[in-house]
Amino acid sequence: MTWKNQALLHAIESKPYEACGLVVDDRSYLPCQNIADDKINNFVLDPNGWIIADNLGEVTGIFHSHPDCSPQPSEGDVNSCNSIGINFFIVNPDTAQWYLLHPK
Numbered sequence: 001m002t003w004k005n006q007a008l009l010h011a012i013e014s015k016p017y018e019a020c021g022l023v024v025d026d027r028s029y030l031p032c033q034n035i036a037d038d039k040i041n042n043f044v045l046d047p048n049g050w051i052i053a054d055n056l057g058e059v060t061g062i063f064h065s066h067p068d069c070s071p072q073p074s075e076g077d078v079n080s081c082n083s084i085g086i087n088f089f090i091v092n093p094d095t096a097q098w099y100l101l102h103p104k
């Protein structure tokens with residue numbers, strides 16, 4: 001199974017909440033806890049996820065889901081992506097539509 005299939009399954013299982021995780025070395029998916037107060041409309045990656053991912057390899061992407069809307073990035077997504085400087089992968093669990101956001 002590709003990391004994208006794993007991430008999509010994670011997004012489906014996490015409904016109605018946003019799922020989030022880290023992509024390691026462009027090929028592995030590490031599911032992380034969403035520790036946001038409002039998990040329906042937001043995600044905050046559990047800092048422990050970063051520690052685990054760093055031990056597995058290089059973090060090459062940040063994944064989260066938009067359970068309720070298109071995978072089009074929000075303004076907050078664009079800002080986070082630019083400030084962290086890592087590709088953002090967003091999926092809608094119902095349509096399996098992806099959006100890849102590159103940092104500027």
Ligand SMILES: [Zn+2]
Pocket residue numbers: 064065066073074077090
């Ligand atoms: Zn988002």
